[in-house]
Amino acid sequence: MRSRWAALVLVFLVAAGCQRQSSARISAEAPATDLVAAARGAMASRDWLAAASLFRQAVTKTPDDVALHYDLAICASYLDLRDEAAREFQWVLAHAAAGSEEVQVARRWLADAGGVAASPATTEQAAPPVDPNDPKGGDATVRGIVRWAEPGQKADQPLNRKLLHLVGLKNTPTQGLRYNVRSDENGRYEFTNIVAGPYKLTDAIAGEAMWRLKITVPKAQETAVDLDTQNSAKVRDDFPERGPS
Template identity: 60%
Template structure:
């Protein structure tokens, strides 16, 4: 169980580091600097110290997405499943649609099965959940996901989580959509904004796929994922190697 929680926690670690860097700009300063002390503890990976400080800070800034998000991250490392689920659900409901916080919260809840009625729309693309949002467009991406596990032939991947991530300095900058494949390995992003994206299966860590795609306005792109366009064969966003 500990290894399972550790693996899930790693999925949000990179996002947590970026969050710490900008959180002080999002949360009002507290008289006792409790939030600052909590973030300093998180920077040291001292989750046991950070969590109670964040619980103390939240009543002074109850609408702070940053504080709830940070407490959820601490709870994942401390294996406090109920608290992590509760805080990530709060983040999913209050964070800006398509934001990093909402994407990480949605992914964690899906992976742990922490869905409730309040997060019932978790498996649908962000745009589909909020049709009044400016991130809703008239384009789409669909396809089939297949993979060959060791010793097996190529077969559809069901319930595979996929992400569309907008590219910086383009019309899709800051946009993120997530969805899972169905039982036949099919997926479909609907009502997304046209433009270039990174299509991948992970937020952090080693991907199976990492492709650059461009979606035309009012059209539906077809992108099948399989061994022939995996990151081992084609990686459109290679990470820089050691200097």
């Protein structure tokens, strides 16, 4: 009996390997339009890993397409592939139309990345990043729990390692300030040493966001903001224009 199961497992693994090789071969030989359609479908489903792989293939076929480099940069940013995201956003800065949304998002991401080398144009126009751990940065705190319910789940579940951004708003005392933090294994997050004032609380600097909330942080106080399906961007979107704050 054991030898029979071993044989079945071996057959399954060989078949799966053949299927993967066939799929990869079809993807590599597919027309650029098919690759782009598949990539954007994966992107819409938030399957960043699959989308990034497809966009890379599409870029090799049409290397001068700004939209492809931009979409690849967004996927790479969601996957925390900082070097690749920086490289693609820098390409967008160099080739996209000045003042376009792609250029604005690329410039903001590169400024927010801080330690990632940026092009001279980005460095000149970007606000200096603020270290959230700098005790001189501020005296306020923003904390809460991140929860989400995927299709089929009856209740929101904690999201661990979720990257969140607190972004200062234009024409306010917080303009140019950025804070980043990840939720812990229980979905809890905490921004510390925050300068008081208005902010956008979001989970995405570029691309589709699950949350886009405007909050006001009072001086020397703690602000509690839980993030879940009840205040998601589909229910409450305080920045519907999706442009720079």
